Amino acid sequence: MTDVVRAAQDAAKRIAACEAKGTHAFYTWSEAALVAQAGRLSAAAAKGPLAGEVVAVKDVIAESQFPTTCGSRILEGWRSPFEATAIRRMREAGAMVAGKTVCDEFAMGSSTEWSAYGPSRNPVDPSRVPGGSSGGSAAAVAAGAVAMALGSETGGSVRQPAAFCGIVGIKPTYGRVSRYGLVAFGSSLDQIGVFGKDVASAARLLGVISGRDDRDATTLDRIPLGEPGPAPATLKGTVIGVPREYFPAGLHAGIRAASDRALARLRDLGATVRHVSLPHTKYAVPTYYIVAPAEASSNLARYDGVRFGPRADGGLADVRAVYRATRGHGFGPEVRRRILLGTYVLSAGYYDAYYRKAQRVREAIRADFARVFAQGVHALFTPTTPTPAFKFGENTADPLAMYLSDVFVCTANLAWVPALSLPIGRDQGLPVGGQLIGAMEGESTIIRIAQALERSVEATAEVR
Amino acid sequence: MGVTRRDIEKIAALAELGVDDAAAAELERQLTRILDYVAQLGEVGDDAISPVDERATRLRRDVLDPDPLTRTPQEIAPAFQDGLFTVPRRTPAQEGTTPPMRRPQDPTPTSSPPRRTPAEEGTTPPMRGPQDPTPASSPPRRTRLGELDRGQDGP
Numbered sequence: 001m002t003d004v005v006r007a008a009q010d011a012a013k014r015i016a017a018c019e020a021k022g023t024h025a026f027y028t029w030s031e032a033a034l035v036a037q038a039g040r041l042s043a044a045a046a047k048g049p050l051a052g053e054v055v056a057v058k059d060v061i062a063e064s065q066f067p068t069t070c071g072s073r074i075l076e077g078w079r080s081p082f083e084a085t086a087i088r089r090m091r092e093a094g095a096m097v098a099g100k101t102v103c104d105e106f107a108m109g110s111s112t113e114w115s116a117y118g119p120s121r122n123p124v125d126p127s128r129v130p131g132g133s134s135g136g137s138a139a140a141v142a143a144g145a146v147a148m149a150l151g152s153e154t155g156g157s158v159r160q161p162a163a164f165c166g167i168v169g170i171k172p173t174y175g176r177v178s179r180y181g182l183v184a185f186g187s188s189l190d191q192i193g194v195f196g197k198d199v200a201s202a203a204r205l206l207g208v209i210s211g212r213d214d215r216d217a218t219t220l221d222r223i224p225l226g227e228p229g230p231a232p233a234t235l236k237g238t239v240i241g242v243p244r245e246y247f248p249a250g251l252h253a254g255i256r257a258a259s260d261r262a263l264a265r266l267r268d269l270g271a272t273v274r275h276v277s278l279p280h281t282k283y284a285v286p287t288y289y290i291v292a293p294a295e296a297s298s299n300l301a302r303y304d305g306v307r308f309g310p311r312a313d314g315g316l317a318d319v320r321a322v323y324r325a326t327r328g329h330g331f332g333p334e335v336r337r338r339i340l341l342g343t344y345v346l347s348a349g350y351y352d353a354y355y356r357k358a359q360r361v362r363e364a365i366r367a368d369f370a371r372v373f374a375q376g377v378h379a380l381f382t383p384t385t386p387t388p389a390f391k392f393g394e395n396t397a398d399p400l401a402m403y404l405s406d407v408f409v410c411t412a413n414l415a416w417v418p419a420l421s422l423p424i425g426r427d428q429g430l431p432v433g434g435q436l437i438g439a440m441e442g443e444s445t446i447i448r449i450a451q452a453l454e455r456s457v458e459a460t461a462e463v464r
Numbered sequence: 465m466g467v468t469r470r471d472i473e474k475i476a477a478l479a480e481l482g483v484d485d486a487a488a489a490e491l492e493r494q495l496t497r498i499l500d501y502v503a504q505l506g507e508v509g510d511d512a513i514s515p516v517d518e519r520a521t522r523l524r525r526d527v528l529d530p531d532p533l534t535r536t537p538q539e540i541a542p543a544f545q546d547g548l549f550t551v552p553r554r555t556p557a558q559e560g561t562t563p564p565m566r567r568p569q570d571p572t573p574t575s576s577p578p579r580r581t582p583a584e585e586g587t588t589p590p591m592r593g594p595q596d597p598t599p600a601s602s603p604p605r606r607t608r609l610g611e612l613d614r615g616q617d618g619p
Contacts (some may be wrong), residue, residue: 065532081533081540215531217522286502297479304480306549310518319551320480328482336481341495343475344467354502361508399494400501 004052008034008096009147011054015098018145024120025140027059028066029099035242037065037096044092049227050208051094056140056149059100059193060107062181063087066097070183071105071115074308085182085216086150086192086209091363093208096145102136105332106244106300107152107185109133110160110405113396114334124431128389129163134193138165141195146331148205149195154186154289156409158193159421163384163433164461166423168450169195171409173441174416175220176286177206178213186295188287189413195455199450201424203228225443231451236270238378238449245281246382246408254427255383257463262424263381265456276377278368281411283361288323288410289403290358297342300335303327337399366415368427373439379446382408384421384433408435418443422450425463432463467495 012031019026034054045051057063060070062080069075087097112119112135122130123143128440130139133153138161141149151158153171162169170193177192184190192209196202211224242263247256263273305311305326312325331339345354372380386407387440395402412419417440424434434453438446472491476483483491543550 078540079535081535082531192534214524214529217524221522280508283492283505283508286505289498290502290505305542306551308540309542313552315550322552324482327480328484331481333487336483336487337491337494339479339481340472340475340483340491341498343479344471344499345494347475347478354499357505357508358502360510361505364508370509400497403498432489 007052008038018143049095085178104133107133119380131164133157164389178216180215184299186292240376241276258432259426293338293342380437388430423459
């Protein structure tokens with residue numbers, strides 16, 4: 001038996017154990033598919049940088065072995081006729097796809113509670129959400145089923161679940177990873193991101209999937225990031241900015257204590273910590289909830305029951321009635337809400353007041369980051385989330401409360417800059433994430449800092 | 465600014481989205497609350513903000529380079545006939561009904577194009593872990609493809 005076949009079988013055992021505990025990280029997976037992939041690996045791929053690695057994939061990324069449902073009834077059972085560039089690059093590097101993971105419907109949500117096929121549970125505390133929208137991928141890594149996974153971000157959907165589950169998540173610079181095969185939500189914000197059990201695992205996966213792709217004209221014309229270097233022993237000469245807007249007076253005490261401890265470790269490593277200001281931060285969530293739904297309302301127009309997915313057509317004779325019935329029944333409440341919100345802010349009479357205004361404020365948010373990084377700051381350190389993982393049902397009745405759980409993460413999507421979350425401690429048993437935000441194309445810098453911090457911070461120790 | 469029932473009806477029509485009365489009432493409240501929240505963007509003056517600087521898009525050559533598809537339109541579409549996606553013919557007298565989403569059970573595809581994992585196809589559910597602990601959240605099922613209610617397709 002080859003090493004990769006054994007790796008596939010071992011991964012299947014770990015996934016089965018993860019799902020037997022009720023985690024529900026996966027919509028679909030199979031040992032047979034894993035072993036078949038191992039058997040098909042080319043000689044070159046079997047010696048690739050990800051040879052024998054088993055990667056879980058968020059179900060908004062097109063992959064041909066398993067259905068791609070986006071967690072929605074409107075794509076129930078749908079199988080993609082092509083694969084995402086990120087998947088192709090993973091395969092060429094020797095990786096195998098474990099299966100498709102649970103997510104909020106069309107990646108709209110922060111808890112996986114808007115999945116049409118049931119949520120995932122947080123492996124650290126099953127009474128709590130794993131975060132979202134890429135919660136299944138985060139749960140699969142946190143449960144030890146896989147060492148790495150693909151997620152996607154439009155407004156923090158990798159970093160927030162990484163923080164809630166106590167693992168590493170990286171959102172690259174917009175354009176670093178091809179969006180070809182990533183089902184579109186908010187096209188000016190969307191980016192495939194990665195999860196890892198540690199910084200090096202996540203960075204290795206990112207290194208493989210990054211790089212220019214002619215099938216996505218917004219990809220950066222750069223060489224792939226490649227393998228991460230070793231963790232630096234010191235951060236002497238590195239300037240870490242601490243934006244005051246991410247540490248409000250009422251910040252959760254455990255989050256503050258964990259952040260303070262991580263900043264102390266960064267100082268111990270030789271970094272210079274400097275207080276900075278990003279004055280438009282408070283406008284990030286309202287800006288995001290205009291821009292993202294506006295783009296979503298356009299992108300999701302394609303789900304009309306004509307070209308793919310199920311159709312609500314029995315008894316209907318009018319094609320517009322088919323559209324309305326299919327979309328009305330096929331989309332869940334959060335997706336319907338965002339489509340209508342996006343349609344509203346783009347409609348005649350409201351476009352200038354909402355969408356144009358939000359685009360201008362977005363530019364101000366980007367300018368905040370550009371100014372700080374131009375002043376010699378190498379990376380920003382902030383908490384990833386305002387609280388640890390919340391309980392099921394806590395925020396589903398109030399959409400705005402759910403949106404505010406992304407207050408510290410959606411800024412990087414609006415500004416296109418890279419950011420990552422790594423575990424920096426536990427508060428009453430729950431993981432706390434620390435966020436490093438880099439300048440445009442600054443992934444290597446934040447990964448290097450995270451590798452150093454990871455070695456010195458007490459990631460699983462209580463903070464108070 | 466309050467969102468009215470008329471606003472909901474208008475945007476639902478623009479979005480081709482069926483919304484029933486109960487949902488419309490809830491959406492009025494929720495969208496009003498969200499729009500009240502985003503109204504704080506009015507505090508930001510436009511003077512200090514430069515116009516949105518969209519990144520120049522790289523253009524590619526004008527050549528067709530489609531990805532080879534592993535499944536045909538017949539397998540993907542709810543209704544496909546003679547090389548065309550088909551929809552019901554318009555008969556206004558039948559408007560206004562909203563039947564449930566069709567959930568065909570037949571997992572068999574209508575043709576057999578090349579697939580990456582032929583040995584794994586055709587099971588129901590197709591790719592599910594052997595010890596699924598969460599039967600309440602049923603896995604996605606395959607949709608019957610290429611099916612159309614011919615009674616509605618008219619002559």
